[in-house]
Amino acid sequence: MTKRPLLTALTLSAAMFFAASSFAAIVSYPATLSGPGEVPPVASPGTGKVDAKFDTATKTLSWTVTYSGLTGPATAAHFHGPAAAGVNAPPVVPIAGNLASPIAGQAVLTDAQIADLAAGKWYFNIHTANNKGGEIRGQVMMAK
Numbered sequence: 001m002t003k004r005p006l007l008t009a010l011t012l013s014a015a016m017f018f019a020a021s022s023f024a025a026i027v028s029y030p031a032t033l034s035g036p037g038e039v040p041p042v043a044s045p046g047t048g049k050v051d052a053k054f055d056t057a058t059k060t061l062s063w064t065v066t067y068s069g070l071t072g073p074a075t076a077a078h079f080h081g082p083a084a085a086g087v088n089a090p091p092v093v094p095i096a097g098n099l100a101s102p103i104a105g106q107a108v109l110t111d112a113q114i115a116d117l118a119a120g121k122w123y124f125n126i127h128t129a130n131n132k133g134g135e136i137r138g139q140v141m142m143a144k
Helices: 002-020 111-118
Strands: 026-034 047-055 060-068 073-081 091-094 101-110 121-129 137-139
Touching: 026 121, 047 121, 047 137, 060 073, 060 121, 091 111, 101 137
Parallel strands: none
Antiparallel strands: 026 047, 026 137, 047 060, 060 101, 073 091, 073 121, 121 137
16 A cells, blocks of 8 residues: 555645635724714714724634723724715624723624725724714724
């Protein structure tokens, strides 16, 4: 019995694994959050930043959102889309759990969500009791 077929199969399997992983990438999607970014604009002293990373191999979006200066505690937070800057859209990824800064989480995206995210058609906002429609907002765009 020869070991050559087994060795060939193992070599091909390893090559396919490393080739597939070489096409995977982590893509950054930052955003700066502010009251004037809301639609309509909000006079808020609040500011924030979204640091989102998309893993192309697992289709997973991970995020950390930091903010300060809101007029009250955060009552809701979401990724919304599809929408260009200056346009409102429904939530596509609601944020569950503790909304105190920093907010961290992750979600597996659908192909349609990935296409909208890559096209710059998502925004993130944080809501408060004083600003139920959203207090601070920023367009989520691929880092250049």
